Amino acid sequence: MSLYCIQKLLYQLNRDPYTRQRYHDNFESLLEEYELTKEELGAIREGDIGLLYVMGVNGQILMHYSALIGQEWDEYIHAMKEGVKSHGPVRAGIYTLLKGSES
Amino acid sequence: MSLVFAGACSHAPGITGRSERADPKLREEFYRNLGRIRECLEAARPDALIVVAAEHFANFFMDNMPAYCMGMSDEYEGPIEDEEWLAIKRRKIPGNPDLSKRIICDVMQKIDLAYAEEWKFDHGIMVPLHFLTPRYDLPVVPVNINCQGPPLSPLHRAYELGRTLRAACDAQPERIALLGTGGMSHWPCTPDSGKINVPWDKAFLDSFIHNRREDLISYTDEEIFADAGQGGFEIRTFLTVAGATEGSTGELLFYAPIPVYAVGCTVATMAVE
Ligand SMILES: [Fe+2]
Numbered sequence: 001m002s003l004y005c006i007q008k009l010l011y012q013l014n015r016d017p018y019t020r021q022r023y024h025d026n027f028e029s030l031l032e033e034y035e036l037t038k039e040e041l042g043a044i045r046e047g048d049i050g051l052l053y054v055m056g057v058n059g060q061i062l063m064h065y066s067a068l069i070g071q072e073w074d075e076y077i078h079a080m081k082e083g084v085k086s087h088g089p090v091r092a093g094i095y096t097l098l099k100g101s102e103s
Numbered sequence: 104m105s106l107v108f109a110g111a112c113s114h115a116p117g118i119t120g121r122s123e124r125a126d127p128k129l130r131e132e133f134y135r136n137l138g139r140i141r142e143c144l145e146a147a148r149p150d151a152l153i154v155v156a157a158e159h160f161a162n163f164f165m166d167n168m169p170a171y172c173m174g175m176s177d178e179y180e181g182p183i184e185d186e187e188w189l190a191i192k193r194r195k196i197p198g199n200p201d202l203s204k205r206i207i208c209d210v211m212q213k214i215d216l217a218y219a220e221e222w223k224f225d226h227g228i229m230v231p232l233h234f235l236t237p238r239y240d241l242p243v244v245p246v247n248i249n250c251q252g253p254p255l256s257p258l259h260r261a262y263e264l265g266r267t268l269r270a271a272c273d274a275q276p277e278r279i280a281l282l283g284t285g286g287m288s289h290w291p292c293t294p295d296s297g298k299i300n301v302p303w304d305k306a307f308l309d310s311f312i313h314n315r316r317e318d319l320i321s322y323t324d325e326e327i328f329a330d331a332g333q334g335g336f337e338i339r340t341f342l343t344v345a346g347a348t349e350g351s352t353g354e355l356l357f358y359a360p361i362p363v364y365a366v367g368c369t370v371a372t373m374a375v376e
Pocket of ligand 1 (some may be wrong): 112115157159176227285286
């Protein structure tokens with residue numbers, strides 16, 4: 001459920017101008033509406049794109065959050081690579097499709 | 104009338120948004136071929152253009168994800184993304200709700216299609232329109248195939264959607280054009296962005312151009328993910344075009360991997376006789 005919640009927050013931030021306004025006006029009150037773990041809250045607050053990627057956020061959602069916090073494209077790619085280096089491989093979501101089927 | 108045009112092309116946001124970062128010669132050749140299918144499309148004098156796309160969490164999310172959805176609005180808007188990021192200005196795009204409704208009703212005889220009266224186009228539709236209908240004067244009927252959030256509908260169903268769309272188009276009085284737009288192997292917006300499996304793409308395109316249904320539907324999602332990345336799931340859009348032109352073959356006008364666009368850039372047409 002948790003990965004779903006964090007992706008939903010980022011999806012709504014990407015797509016809904018009202019949510020984006022609330023992000024600018026009062027981010028903390030917006031965050032309260034989503035069931036997020038401590039680690040997720042930290043990653044969101046810090047704009048830790050690398051950790052969000054490792055948690056399993058789909059890049060099609062994540063790249064827009066990266067742009068929202070002012071990263072250039074190359075910074076975005078770099079942040080994900082750094083994330084994997086410091087937090088290990090992606091843990092959940094679409095990029096773990098083959099997990100378990102690999103011997 | 105019937106289907107009067109069928110084609111396929113790439114839609115990666117880098118094609119417009121990071122345009123200047125590609126090898127200029129390759130980019131111009133790609134753009135020139137997009138111009139060629141625009142001319143083919145115009146020569147077919149269509150009344151409407153069905154765009155079979157694979158959107159990227161613009162309108163649909165995992166709270167309610169349709170396998171297939173068709174637009175039924177008189178007007179759409181796009182791009183949903185930042186205009187500067189995509190380098191395409193936001194605008195309205197005309198639709199044709201009456202035509203949409205007739206096609207939806209026909210398709211529903213065989214495919215459980217969702218419909219949407221509100222739809223914001225993302226780069227998956229805006230990039231192709233930018234090149235193919237630059238005046239935005241041709242009514243568009245968008246179709247989405249969920250290629251982003253598994254479980255995804257099986258490949259043979261994407262082909263079947265094409266067959267069904269074809270029958271529905273042939274039953275309408277309008278002249279209808281069909282465009283499929285997706286990537287083949289690519290790893291968009293991941294650390295592997297820019298990786299392209301050229302032999303995989305070429306083998307797929309060969310099956311597509313020759314419309315070999317058995318080959319086209321033979322991949323499992325695990326195989327696609329392993330060899331072609333999560334972006335490879337978008338081949339469903341090509342399969343729908345192949346299904347709509349079953350029995351015909353096509354022409355590959357352009358294929359070249361352009362890593363900064365994160366995809367093997369493709370332009371193709373399929374015969375519609
Ligand atoms: Fe795509």
